[in-house]
Amino acid sequence: MRDDEFSMGRATADDGRIRVLHITGTGRSGSTLLARLLGSVPGVFAAGEVRFLWERGLAAGGRCGCRLAVRECPVWAAVIERLGPAADPEQAAAFHDRLRVVLRLRRAGRWLRRRPLPLSAVERTVADGLLPAYRSIQDVTSAELIVDSSKLPNYAAVLDTIPQIDLYVLHLLRDPRAAAWSWMRGSASGAVEGYDEEMDRLSSAKSSILWAVWNGLTARRFECRPERYLRVRYEDVMTSPREAAEQIARWVGLDPASLPFVDDHEALLVDGHVVAGNPNRMGAGSVQFTLDRRWEDAMRGRDRATVTAITAPLMRRFGYLRKSA
Numbered sequence: 409m410r411d412d413e414f415s416m417g418r419a420t421a422d423d424g425r426i427r428v429l430h431i432t433g434t435g436r437s438g439s440t441l442l443a444r445l446l447g448s449v450p451g452v453f454a455a456g457e458v459r460f461l462w463e464r465g466l467a468a469g470g471r472c473g474c475r476l477a478v479r480e481c482p483v484w485a486a487v488i489e490r491l492g493p494a495a496d497p498e499q500a501a502a503f504h505d506r507l508r509v510v511l512r513l514r515r516a517g518r519w520l521r522r523r524p525l526p527l528s529a530v531e532r533t534v535a536d537g538l539l540p541a542y543r544s545i546q547d548v549t550s551a552e553l554i555v556d557s558s559k560l561p562n563y564a565a566v567l568d569t570i571p572q573i574d575l576y577v578l579h580l581l582r583d584p585r586a587a588a589w590s591w592m593r594g595s596a597s598g599a600v601e602g603y604d605e606e607m608d609r610l611s612s613a614k615s616s617i618l619w620a621v622w623n624g625l626t627a628r629r630f631e632c633r634p635e636r637y638l639r640v641r642y643e644d645v646m647t648s649p650r651e652a653a654e655q656i657a658r659w660v661g662l663d664p665a666s667l668p669f670v671d672d673h674e675a676l677l678v679d680g681h682v683v684a685g686n687p688n689r690m691g692a693g694s695v696q697f698t699l700d701r702r703w704e705d706a707m708r709g710r711d712r713a714t715v716t717a718i719t720a721p722l723m724r725r726f727g728y729l730r731k732s733a
C-alpha cells in the first residue's frame with residue numbers, strides 16, 4: 409500500500425478504540441457495493457466480510473478484491489504477518505470452526521438479547537481471537553474506520569462484546585419479497601451463507617422466516633443505541649444513493665463531502681482490498697446505482713402472499729407495507 413493512501417486517517421477513535429462499522433443485513437441487499445462506496449472515502453478501509461478471513465482467506469487461500477491471493481495481497485499479507493501462528497492454515501481453519509459454532513442460528517437468540525448474557529468459554533476464545541485481526545487491519549491501514557460487511561447480526565453482537573472495538577451497526581434492509589425472489593433463484597455467489605451453509609436456494613417461506621428473525625433481532629438488540637445504530641433500506645440507497653450515503657457519513661463521523669460521488673447517482677470507487685463476499689467486490693471505477701425491481705414482474709403471486717403473510721408486522725414497521733395494509 410502507498411504510504412499516503414491513508415494519510416487522512418486518525419488510526420483510532422478519540423478514546424483509542426478501533427472504530428468498526430459493521431453492515432448487518434440478509435444478503436443480496438447491496439452490502440458489498442455500500443461497503444466499497446464507504447471504503448472509497450480517504451481514511452476508511454473496506455475490509456469485506458471479515459468473518460470469512462480465517463476460512464476463505466487463510467485456510468482456503470482465497471482472493472482479495474485486488475485480485476491477488478489474500479496471502480499475496482500487500483495489505484492482507486501485512487495483516488497476516490502480525491497475526492503470527494494464528495494465521496497458519498490449520499489454526500485458521502480451527503478458529504473458523506469455533507466461530508461457526510458461536511454463530512449458529514440456534515444460538516442467535518442468546519446473542520441478540522437486549523441484555524447480553526456473560527460469554528461462555530468458547531465465545532470468549534472467539535472474541536479474543538477476533539480482536540487481533542481488527543487491530544492488525546487498523547495498524548496496517550491506519551484507517552480511522554474499518555468497514556466490515558460480515559452481515560450477520562450475531563457476529564456484530566460478538567464484536568460488541570470486545571471493549572477495544574467501538575462498534576457502529578449499519579442495518580441494511582431490503583424488501584423481503586425482493587430478497588425471497590432472489591433467494592429462490594439461487595446464486596453462485598453463496599450470498600445466503602450465514603443462514604444455512606448447506607443451502608444455496610431457499611423457499612419463499614424459509615427465507616421469509618429468516619428475514620423476520622434476523623431483522624427483528626437486529627433491531628431489538630441494537631436500536632436502543634441510536635448513536636451506534638442506523639437503519640437504511642436498500643431501495644433508498646439505490647434510488648437516492650448520495651442522500652443515503654451522506655446520512656451514513658454524518659452518523660459515523662465522516663465528512664459527507666469526501667464521498668466519491670460524481671453526481672447524485674454515480675460514484676467513483678477505488679480498487680480496494682475487500683476480502684470474501686460478493687464477486688462484485690472486484691474492480692475500480694465508475695458505478696451507477698440502480699434499483700433492481702425485476703421481482704415485481706417476475707415473482708409469482710403465491711410466493712408474494714407467503715412472504716407478506718410471514719413478514720407483514722416487520723414490513724409495516726420498516727416501511728414496506730402501508731400501516732393500514
Ligand SMILES: [Zn+2]
Pocket residue numbers: 472473474475476481482483484680681682
Ligand atoms: Zn488486496
